[in-house]
Amino acid sequence: MTAEFHRIARLPPYVFEEVNRLKARLRREGADIIDFGMGNPDMPTPRHIVDKLVEAARDPKSGRYSMSKGIAGLRRAMAAYYARRFGVVLDPETEVIATLGSKEGFANLAQAVTGPGDVIVCPNPAYPIHAYGFIMAGGVIRHVPALTPEDYLAGISRAAREPGPAAKVVVVSYPSNPTARWVGLDFYKDVVALARKHGLLVLSDIAYSEIYFEDDPPPSILEVDGAREVAVEVNSLSKTYAMAGWRVGMVVGNARMCAALARVKSYLDYGAFTPIQVAAAAALNGPQACVAEIRETYRSRRDVLISAMARAGWDIPAPPASMFAWAPLPEAHRAGGSMLFAKRLIEQASVAVSPGVAFGECGEGFVRIGLVENEHRIRQAARNVKRFLDPAETPA
Numbered sequence: 231m232t233a234e235f236h237r238i239a240r241l242p243p244y245v246f247e248e249v250n251r252l253k254a255r256l257r258r259e260g261a262d263i264i265d266f267g268m269g270n271p272d273m274p275t276p277r278h279i280v281d282k283l284v285e286a287a288r289d290p291k292s293g294r295y296s297m298s299k300g301i302a303g304l305r306r307a308m309a310a311y312y313a314r315r316f317g318v319v320l321d322p323e324t325e326v327i328a329t330l331g332s333k334e335g336f337a338n339l340a341q342a343v344t345g346p347g348d349v350i351v352c353p354n355p356a357y358p359i360h361a362y363g364f365i366m367a368g369g370v371i372r373h374v375p376a377l378t379p380e381d382y383l384a385g386i387s388r389a390a391r392e393p394g395p396a397a398k399v400v401v402v403s404y405p406s407n408p409t410a411r412w413v414g415l416d417f418y419k420d421v422v423a424l425a426r427k428h429g430l431l432v433l434s435d436i437a438y439s440e441i442y443f444e445d446d447p448p449p450s451i452l453e454v455d456g457a458r459e460v461a462v463e464v465n466s467l468s469k470t471y472a473m474a475g476w477r478v479g480m481v482v483g484n485a486r487m488c489a490a491l492a493r494v495k496s497y498l499d500y501g502a503f504t505p506i507q508v509a510a511a512a513a514l515n516g517p518q519a520c521v522a523e524i525r526e527t528y529r530s531r532r533d534v535l536i537s538a539m540a541r542a543g544w545d546i547p548a549p550p551a552s553m554f555a556w557a558p559l560p561e562a563h564r565a566g567g568s569m570l571f572a573k574r575l576i577e578q579a580s581v582a583v584s585p586g587v588a589f590g591e592c593g594e595g596f597v598r599i600g601l602v603e604n605e606h607r608i609r610q611a612a613r614n615v616k617r618f619l620d621p622a623e624t625p626a
Contacts, residue, residue: 241366249267249573250267253267253582256577256580261580264607264611264614266582269469269554271602273524275473276471278512278516278517283506286504299327300328301328301507301511305327306511307515308514316452318452325482325483327480327491328479328507329491330479332435335464337363338495339363340366341363341366342493343431344367347395348369349370349372350364350371350401351385351400352373352401353373353382354589355377355586357403357435370395372392376592383421386421387424396429398431399433402435404434405441408554410549411551412442418454419454422460425461433464434461437465437479440524441470441552443532452483457483459484463482465479466478467479467513467514473513478507528601530605531603532601534608535601535608536548538609541612558596559595568585568596572584578618583599586598
């Protein structure tokens with residue numbers, strides 16, 4: 231039996247896997263790899279959240295099935311967060327779905343709203359699930375260059391007018407993974423206007439909404455008048471509260487799309503372990519000083535990374551938001567491309583980064599650097615990079 235499974239055949243080889251295999255081999259050989267490759271928070275989940283998990287887990291009933299759309303207390307906490315943070319009033323019963331992280335929410339939402347051949351307008355570069363969630367659901371991706379929000383907005387307008395099958399869904403994601411760009415409310419107003427004009431649904435991913443370094447926090451598309459008629463937003467507790475492994479996210483907004491997602495999830499899962507959901511509600515309802523502390527940790531790491539790499543000979547723009555820096559390849563390495571540079575960097579400098587091409591062809595010429603190592607390790611990485619970029623720096 232040699233035929234390839236249909237959905238697997240539509241997926242290219244996972245580009246990150248090549249770097250991951252190389253990283254694993256070098257570690258087996260004893261190399262000390264400074265790993266900026268995955269956006270995996272390294273700081274502990276705040277104590278009061280962990281304590282609530284432990285308390286809830288001691289309930290003899292805690293091991294029973296939960297609810298696929300999330301327990302009522304968590305959905306109320308999510309709605310309260312939106313009211314507090316964005317001034318958006320949501321109905322916890324019809325406009326809020328708790329998900330197993332934002333990635334699961336996005337993928338199952340794609341399953342819920344996509345029919346075979348539906349055209350999806352997607353940014354490029356982008357987090358892989360933004361395209362491949364729809365590809366696995368049978369959709370057709372219309373890629374639009376998105377190195378800047380302005381480019382992407384103009385591209386959405388062009389894509390909506392292209393001949394052939396009309397676009398059905400547009401994906402937006404700010405602060406962006408991988409480019410770290412973010413947008414103001416005017417961008418979302420234009421997106422909502424385009425969606426209403428062309429009959430588009432909008433999926434907005436703001437998983438990094440609380441990791442920002444400007445004075446004003448990133449807005450939500452749901453702040454725009456009429457947005458809930460066309461849009462849902464995917465959000466997450468992963469980065470905000472250093473809870474990536476807990477897998478708690480949310481989809482909020484348009485009631486029709488939320489209902490479709492809830493129906494899909496009802497066939498696939500029973501929701502997260504109830505004590506995790508109770509603890510997630512405590513995170514959203516409880517003291518928020520921990521969020522500011524986590525944000526400041528990323529800010530400090532960003533500042534150290536930018537200054538240390540500049541001294542090493544690698545000029546990297548300071549990201550205004552997210553937990554990533556989107557770094558253009560050093561000039562001497564541009565011709566070889568981002569994959570070759572990433573492989574050479576890990577082999578010769580023991581520093582792991584994500585090649586930009588892994589996020590789409592428009593990501594070529596860049597690498598993504600996660601702010602997931604402490605400041606001492608960042609400085610160590612910069613010293614390694616300096617020797618890699620300037621072999622004359624290597625001691626005799």
